[in-house]
Amino acid sequence: MSKLLVIGCGGVAQVAIQKCAQNSKIFTEMCLASRTVSKCDALKDKLEKQGxxxxxxxxxxxxxxxKxxxxxxxxxxxxxxxxxxxxYQDLAIMDACLECKVDYIDTANYEPEDTDEPVWRAAYEKRCKEKGFTAYFDYSYQWAYMDKFKEAGITGLLGTGFDPGVTSVFVAYAKKxxxxxxxxxxxxxxxxxxxxxxxxxxxxxxxxxREVSANGSYWENGKWVETRPMEIKREYDFPQVGQKDMYLLHHEEIEALGRNFPEIKRIRFFMTFGQSYLDHMRxxxxxxxxxxxxxxxxxxxxxxxxxLKALLPDPASLGPRTVGKTNIGCIFRGKKDGKEKTLYIYNVCDHQECYKELGSQAISYTTGVPAMIGTALVLSGQWKKPGVFxxxxxxxxxxxxxxNEFGLPWVVDENPVLVD
Ligand code: NDP
Structure with missing residues (x-):
């Protein structure tokens, strides 16, 4: 029995909200709040018509x-x-949750809308020098709420999408x-x-x-190694998808994993892109x-x-026309009982199956489902502890x-092909 306020009603939110509705044992009441309330009203109507x-x-x-x-x-x-x-809204919403002593959950790291704002810019330039990566986002702003959330007795669950989110859970699961x-x-x-x-x-x-056009970076021996955008390219034959080119990017879960699992010597993130996407972006x-x-x-x-955003197709409108599958996961190397071990944990998600179920494409689906799961675990008390995590x-x-239960089943492969 719980009441959830959802802020935002875009591609990811529409999946998260519909998945909350499928889990009505936990989510008994919901308020859908956003800048354009007509989107919230339309989704409310859709869910009510479905009973x-x-x-x-x-x-x-x-x-x-x-305020x-x-x-x-x-x-x-x-x-x-x-x-x-x-x-952009992470800190304002965290401040409001703090003031009202309510748990907070999100799917993406804070970054400012205006990267030329002088106070933020000065702190950013100092961080680039000290930490050695130049992405516009980092966890420092949200981790700074740790003590305030602890004192207020509320939980902040950061980054419960697919990546970050599920990928970090895969790491904790592999370790356990x-x-x-x-x-x-x-x-x-x-x-x-x-x-x-x-x-x-x-x-x-x-x-x-912003994410894709930025410098890449990876974590090695306790330090960031930065690369030029798209400098490191690999090919990989993805189960159920096939051979794709992928490029090393900076990604936010690397920062948290590097801090929370200091034993891991190297953490890299690769994303696939087609040539047409890269040519247009350049x-x-x-x-x-x-x-x-x-x-x-x-x-x-x-x-x-x-x-440019106004000219491009709305991501929420891609659902009916997107065919094919996503494959997102983690490949591990390490030791068990003194022996070398490798492991691949991944999920494959079919765009058209997502569209049939909820009217959305797989990127929104693979983010919205984990947003619901993280929220459900905080509300049920299983993932509730004061602080920011x-x-x-x-x-x-x-x-x-x-x-597995809510549409993103995963596979464990104990003999994967590694990335060089
Ligand atoms: P959209 O642009 O589709 O949706 C954003 C929603 O937020 C819109 O409904 C928008 O309103 C609303 N909004 C924007 N500004 C405000 C504001 N000031 N006040 C109230 N509402 C506002 O984005 P997505 O659904 O694609 O992405 C949502 C989040 O998910 C992002 O933070 C994104 O970074 C994250 N994400 C995380 C992933 C992961 O794996 N962890 C993967 C993909 C996305 P309006 O309708 O008026 O525009």
Whole structure:
């Protein structure tokens, strides 16, 4: 029996909300709140027509404004807030949860919308020098809430999507059941889906293009090693998808895993991209369309990447036209009982199956299902402890069981092909 406030109603949120409705033993009441409330109303109607037993209400919220989030929390009195808006809103929503003493859950690391803001920029440049990676996001801002959340007696569960989220749970599960010591982890994110467009992004274009056009980096012997964008390329033959090119990227779970599993000597993250995607991205970057700095156009300030977002297909609309499968997982090397051991844990998800079930494509599906699972485990008390944590810091077993139960079954291969 619990009341959940969900903030955001985009591609990921729509899956998370529909999955919460499938788990009505835990989620008895939900308030769907977002900037564009009509999307919340449409989803409420859809679920009610399907006869959901969950009592649903909707609200308008500006999640950039702590006071407005506090207003909605005070009006609704939820047991937890699931933030599936954008990473830009993480801190405002965490502040509101703190003020109201309500548990907080999200799927992505805080990053600022305006990367030219002077105070943030100064701290960022200092961090780049000290830590040696230049991504716009890092955990320091959210980990700084540890003591405040502990004092308030509330839980903050950070990054319960697929990657980060499930990939970090796979690491905790491998450590618990298969290894005495893990030496290396390669996280492989393959999207073998085809939506038929020359160029489109599978989740929020602004967040996606920022991530992919940035420098890559990996964790080795307790330090970051940074690379140029797309500098390290490998090919891999993914089970149920086939041979794909993949490129090393910086990714947020590496930072948490590097801190929480100091025994792991190397952690890398690879994502597959087709040539058309890379060609378009390079061209857009070269002409300045990926910039987040406002420019004057006919007397108005416009942010190039936001204008580009308006031109690109809405990721939530890709569902009906995307065919093929995703394969996301982790390859481990380490030791068990003194012997060398390798292991691959992965999930394969079919875009069209997701569309048939919930009307969405597999990227939103593979993020929205774990968002529901993490929230359910906090609300049921299984993953509730005061403070701020990533998904690798809890018992992985109930999460792994729920992945099987709620549409993301996983495979364990004890003889995988390794990435060189
Ligand atoms: P979308 O852009 O589709 O949806 C974002 C939603 O947030 C929209 O409903 C939007 O409202 C709402 N929103 C944006 N700003 C505000 C605001 N200030 N106040 C209230 N609501 C707001 O994004 P996605 O669904 O693709 O992504 C959601 C989150 O999931 C992101 O944080 C993304 O980084 C994360 N993600 C995580 C992954 C993982 O594996 N961990 C993978 C993929 C995504 P409106 O409808 O008005 O635009």
């Amino acid at each position: 959901t037993p969950v009592k649903i209400t909707t609200a308008t919220v500006n999640a950039d404004d702590v 407005d989030v506090v207003r909605v929390i005070k009006e609704y009195q939820p047991d937890a807030v699931l933030n599936v808006a954008l990473p 059941h298969y290894f005495d010591e893990i030496e290396s982890v390669d996280i492989l994110d393959c999207n073998g889906g085809d939506h038929g467009y020359a160029f489109a992004t599978n989740f929020n274009p602004e967040i996606n293009l 061209c857009l970057e070269d002409v300045g369309m990926l910039s987040t700095t406002p420019i004057k156009f006919e007397g108005k300030d416009i942010v190039p990447i936001q204008f 990533t998904t690798d810091e809890f018992d992985p077993d109930p999460y792994m069981e729920m992945l």
